[in-house]
Amino acid sequence: MFTSVLIILCGVFGVETDVMKKVFVTEGDDVTLHTGVSIMKDDVQILWMFGRKNPDTLIAEIYKLKIYIFDGHVSVMKGKLQMDSQTGSLIIRNISSVHSGLYKAQIINTTTKYRRFNFTVYAPVSLPVIASSSVVSVCQTSDCQKYPASCIDPDESFSCEVCAVMCSADNGADVSLSWFKNNERLNQTSSPDRNISLSLSLEIQERNNNTYYCVAANPVNNLTTQLNFQEHCPQHTS
Structure with missing residues (x-):
């Protein structure tokens, strides 16, 4: 020495x-x-x-x-x-x-x-999990004009069938959770509290040709789960 x-x-x-x-x-x-x-x-x-x-x-x-x-x-x-x-x-x-x-x-x-x-x-990120729940909400007239396929009765109540999904993943150092439509990030969340999981919701008013997927990421790796319309939005598959 x-x-x-x-x-x-x-x-x-x-x-x-x-x-x-x-x-x-x-x-x-x-x-x-x-x-x-x-x-x-x-x-x-x-x-x-x-x-x-x-x-x-x-x-x-x-x-x-x-x-x-x-x-x-x-x-x-x-x-x-x-x-x-x-x-x-x-x-x-x-x-x-x-x-x-x-x-x-x-x-x-x-x-x-x-x-x-x-x-x-x-630490490696966890695979995002997507859970679905079909909800009915009141739409504006303009919504039914914009998304006619989602309107149950556009001449009366303007009710729309909305696909509501929630994506969740384990939290960790510098982990973020994001929803993407094709290559466009729609929203993102993160939290400094390692004791909670990350969750991020998304609503889709009508079936389209876009690809939706949820991504959990940190600076060194990422994992992706794609939204399956047949599984998560059955009301939009007919």
Whole structure:
């Protein structure tokens, strides 16, 4: 450890710092954080540091082509870390949310360079579930003129048969729930409260050739459930 500190102090006379790179990944993935080194040489030293708010804990090192893993320094890293002997890149196996944080590679030769990563791990989103409920509501005259197929008796009560559906999905970090018509987003919801599920309603007044689907998404993945008119809007299938 003393050798590593000494080399760091001697190497900082020429410092190059890279911009922080944001990395979004899904739980369970294996991820490689690249150093940008094409091939390791005997006189190159790379230190990998980690921290939730400040990357100040040494977790891995390669020096004189020998790899040292210090996963005991951070309990959540135990058994998760590897290093690429050719490039010094850090490999994290089967990641989970506890591995979110800041990572820094310190690359020391005649100068010192840094590679910095802001690393966020997301749980997979759940598949949206669509539930249907047929309702009858009072329509305006203009509605019956616009949607004549949905009007039960346009000459008298102007009642319309409306397909009302509700889409639901589990909530999570940065999860949003949206209804789409073809490629157009109709509405969207999200909530910072992880203890509640997300729900979003939609009403369709008449059958048409558009495709409606509900999407649950976060920054790294999304799942889609398409509205089935035969199942969810039987009053519109005749």
